[in-house]
Amino acid sequence: MTIQQSLEAQLDQLRQSAHSAIATADTLERLEQLRVNYLGKKGELSQVLRGMGKLEASDRPRIGALANEVKEVLAEELDRKRATLQAAQIEAQLEAETLDVTMPASYRPQGRVHPLNSTIDRALDIFVGLGYTVAWGPEMETEYYNFEALNFLADHPARDMQDTLYLSDGNLLRTHTSTVQIRYMEENEPPIRIAAPGRCYRRDTVDATHSAVFHQVEILAVDEELTFTDLKGTIKVFLEEMFGELPIRFRASYFPFTEPSAEVDVQWQGRWLEVLGCGMVDPNVLKAVGYDPEIYTGFAAGFGVERLAMVLHQIDDIRRLYNSDLRFLRQFS
Numbered sequence: 001m002t003i004q005q006s007l008e009a010q011l012d013q014l015r016q017s018a019h020s021a022i023a024t025a026d027t028l029e030r031l032e033q034l035r036v037n038y039l040g041k042k043g044e045l046s047q048v049l050r051g052m053g054k055l056e057a058s059d060r061p062r063i064g065a066l067a068n069e070v071k072e073v074l075a076e077e078l079d080r081k082r083a084t085l086q087a088a089q090i091e092a093q094l095e096a097e098t099l100d101v102t103m104p105a106s107y108r109p110q111g112r113v114h115p116l117n118s119t120i121d122r123a124l125d126i127f128v129g130l131g132y133t134v135a136w137g138p139e140m141e142t143e144y145y146n147f148e149a150l151n152f153l154a155d156h157p158a159r160d161m162q163d164t165l166y167l168s169d170g171n172l173l174r175t176h177t178s179t180v181q182i183r184y185m186e187e188n189e190p191p192i193r194i195a196a197p198g199r200c201y202r203r204d205t206v207d208a209t210h211s212a213v214f215h216q217v218e219i220l221a222v223d224e225e226l227t228f229t230d231l232k233g234t235i236k237v238f239l240e241e242m243f244g245e246l247p248i249r250f251r252a253s254y255f256p257f258t259e260p261s262a263e264v265d266v267q268w269q270g271r272w273l274e275v276l277g278c279g280m281v282d283p284n285v286l287k288a289v290g291y292d293p294e295i296y297t298g299f300a301a302g303f304g305v306e307r308l309a310m311v312l313h314q315i316d317d318i319r320r321l322y323n324s325d326l327r328f329l330r331q332f333s
């Protein structure tokens with residue numbers, strides 16, 4: 001076999017082995033490796049061409065042309081294969097990153113407003129609609145704001161340890177939101193219309209309708225010529241807005257800071273449930289904050305928020321509002 005024949009055979013063999021290697025390459029890395037192995041500077045084709053030095057000068061162009069042809073064919077096969085592999089890679093990537101919008105979403109628990117807070121919000125909304133301003137006072141109080149300024153006599157039974165939670169420093173936890181009446185009047189002049197929500201504390205025995213910690217919304221209106229009729233109308237409008245048409249009754253009662261005083265019940269589950277106390281502000285209370293009772297009169301009321309919530313949501317036991325049972329709380333949206 002002449003050198004020329006041998007070179008031709010080598011080129012042919014190289015083309016065939018490269019062809020099948022390219023055909024079976026399954027990654028871009030493997031393909032690049034094949035390109036270097038066959039067509040690179042130190043690759044197989046270069047090695048074959050090195051044998052050309054031994055050829056007759058007249059035979060070189062033929063072999064050179066053949067080598068070029070092999071090189072071009074293989075380069076083209078490599079390009080085609082590379083394009084195919086790249087397309088497959090993109091396809092696989094797209095497949096892997098596809099977002100399935102029909103998959104169930106992960107559960108994120110969402111909080112809700114507690115029925116006590118939503119009841120307070122609702123009550124305040126109604127009073128704000130009637131022209132009242134929201135006011136606040138502290139939960140820790142002095143005897144003066146909780147009792148004295150509200151016309152409680154020094155030996156009033158409510159001041160007894162039984163009802164009031166005293167703190168070791170002589171202060172106490174307010175037993176009602178009526179304290180805010182005094183604090184607000186001290187800082188403001190009539191005309192006054194406020195609604196004051198907040199937490200209250202008593203040494204009460206807990207049962208289905210009593211809790212040692214509870215909430216009230218207090219209202220106070222002071223102006224010239226306010227009468228018991230204004231009070232009654234305000235309470236009536238409020239309860240109608242809150243509950244719709246529900247039988248209510250005013251019952252004569254007694255509070256040290258109002259004269260006359262009343263309690264209001266609503267008909268609920270076949271019985272009367274007390275939801276608020278109210279009355280005309282006692283002249284002594286007006287005097288305590290420096291108002292002239294000959295010029296001004298006022299009315300006030302204290303609503304039991306838990307009672308309102310119970311009526312609103314048909315809750316049979318006040319304790320459900322405090323034991324944070326999610327099965328209960330989830331019913332309120």
Ligand code: DAH
Pocket residue numbers: 175176177178218219255257258261276277278279280299300301302303
């Ligand atoms: N502070 C009273 C209580 O806690 C409720 C109350 C009664 C508030 C009459 C008032 C009122 O403003 O006028 O039992």
